[in-house]
Amino acid sequence: MSTLHVLSHSPFGDSRLTSCLRLLGSADGLLLTGDAAYALQPDTAPQAALLAHAGLTLFVLAEDAEARALAIPHWAKAIDYPAFVELSLHHDKVNTWL
Amino acid sequence: MKFAIALFSAAHAPSSRRALLFAQAALAGGHEIVRLFFYQDGVYNAATSLVTPQDELDLPAQWRTFVSDHQLDGVVCIAAALRRGVLNAEEAERYQRSAVQVEAPWELSGLGQLHDAAQDADRLICFGAA
Amino acid sequence: MAKSLLLISRQAPWSGPGAREALDIVLAGGAFDLPIGLLFLDDGVLQLAAKQNAKALQQKDLSANLQALPMFGVEDLFVCADSAAERGLDPSALALSDVQSLDAAGIRALIDRYDHVMTL
Numbered sequence: 001m002s003t004l005h006v007l008s009h010s011p012f013g014d015s016r017l018t019s020c021l022r023l024l025g026s027a028d029g030l031l032l033t034g035d036a037a038y039a040l041q042p043d044t045a046p047q048a049a050l051l052a053h054a055g056l057t058l059f060v061l062a063e064d065a066e067a068r069a070l071a072i073p074h075w076a077k078a079i080d081y082p083a084f085v086e087l088s089l090h091h092d093k094v095n096t097w098l
Numbered sequence: 099m100k101f102a103i104a105l106f107s108a109a110h111a112p113s114s115r116r117a118l119l120f121a122q123a124a125l126a127g128g129h130e131i132v133r134l135f136f137y138q139d140g141v142y143n144a145a146t147s148l149v150t151p152q153d154e155l156d157l158p159a160q161w162r163t164f165v166s167d168h169q170l171d172g173v174v175c176i177a178a179a180l181r182r183g184v185l186n187a188e189e190a191e192r193y194q195r196s197a198v199q200v201e202a203p204w205e206l207s208g209l210g211q212l213h214d215a216a217q218d219a220d221r222l223i224c225f226g227a228a
Numbered sequence: 229m230a231k232s233l234l235l236i237s238r239q240a241p242w243s244g245p246g247a248r249e250a251l252d253i254v255l256a257g258g259a260f261d262l263p264i265g266l267l268f269l270d271d272g273v274l275q276l277a278a279k280q281n282a283k284a285l286q287q288k289d290l291s292a293n294l295q296a297l298p299m300f301g302v303e304d305l306f307v308c309a310d311s312a313a314e315r316g317l318d319p320s321a322l323a324l325s326d327v328q329s330l331d332a333a334g335i336r337a338l339i340d341r342y343d344h345v346m347t348l
Binding site: 001003015019022023024025093094095096097098 | 236238269270310311332335336339340342343344345346347348
Binding site: 104222 | 230231233245246249252253256257259260262344346347348
C-alpha cells in the first residue's frame with residue numbers, strides 16, 4: 001500500500017511539511033506543488049528536512065519550480081501534469097494536504 | 099481509470115488552476131472523470147458574476163467550457179454555496195435573494211454527491227487551500 | 229463492497245468553517261452508511277479539548293456534531309498522540325470518548341487501511 005502525498009503550502013511558517021514527513025511511509029511519494037516547491041530552496045530548514053528523510057521519493061511540479069527559479073536537485077523529479085495523473089494511479093491513493 | 103476530483107479553493111487560488119489542468123490531463127490520458135465536486139471556497143469557481151480582467155486567466159469560464167465540452171458532472175455543494183452567496187435561481191427564489199450565480203452546466207447538490215463519486219472512482223483527488 | 233474514506237481533520241475549532249465543513253463530510257458519509265474514519269491531527273486535536281464554549285464566539289457548538297458521530301455510524305475515531313501532547317491536551321480528558329490515540333507509525337498503518345484519504 002502506498003500513498004501519494006501532495007503539498008501546496010509554503011513550508012515556511014506552516015506545519016504541513018513537518019507533519020507530512022512524520023507520517024510518510026517508506027513506499028509513499030511526496031509531490032510538491034505551488035508554494036510547497038519552496039522546500040527545495042537550498043540552505044533552508046525545509047530543504048534540510050527533505051534531505052534528512054531517508055529513502056524519500058520526491059516529486060515537484062515542474063511549472064512551480066520554474067516559476068520560482070528553483071533548481072531541481074538530483075534527488076527530486078520534476079513532473080508535468082500527465083505524469084501527475086500517472087503518479088496518482090501508481091500509488092493506491094492521493095492525500096492532498098489542503 | 100476513474101477519477102473523482104474535488105476542489106476546495108476559489109478561482110483565484112493557484113490550486114484551482116492546477117485542478118483544471120489535472121482534470122484536462124486525466125481526460126487527455128484516456129481516463130474518466132466521474133464527477134467534479136466543488137466544496138468550501140471551491141463553489142466560487144461556479145459563480146457567474148466573477149469578472150476577470152481581460153489580460154488574466156478566466157478560470158470560471160475555462161471550467162464552464164471544460165465541463166460543457168466534455169459533458170462532465172459538475173456539482174457545487176449547496177450548503178457551502180449558500181453560505182458563500184452562490185445561489186442558483188431556485189435557491190435565490192427560496193431565500194429571496196436578488197443574485198443568481200449558478201447556472202448550467204453547474205448543479206447545486208449535497209455532500210452525498212461527493213461520497214457517491216468517491217464510491218465510483220478509482221482515485222479521489224482533492225485540490226485547494228493554496 | 230463500499231470504499232472506505234479516512235478524513236484527517238487539521239483545523240482548530242474556531243479558525244473558520246474548516247473544522248465544521250470537514251465534519252459535515254464525515255456525517256454525510258455516515259448518513260449513507262459508508263465506512264468512514266476520522267483522524268484529528270495537528271490543530272485538529274483542539275476540537276477535542278474539554279469544556280469549550282462556542283457561545284462565547286456566537287458560534288454553533290461543534291462538540292454537539294462530534295457527539296453525534298456514533299449515531300451516524302461513525303465510530304472509527306482517532307487522535308494523533310504527538311499533536312495532542314504538543315498542544316497540552318490530556319488524552320484521558322477529551323471531549324469525545326472512544327477516540328483511539330495513535331503515534332506516527334499507527335497513523336501510517338491507518339492511512340494504508342483506507343481506500344481514500346482527505347486531509348482538510
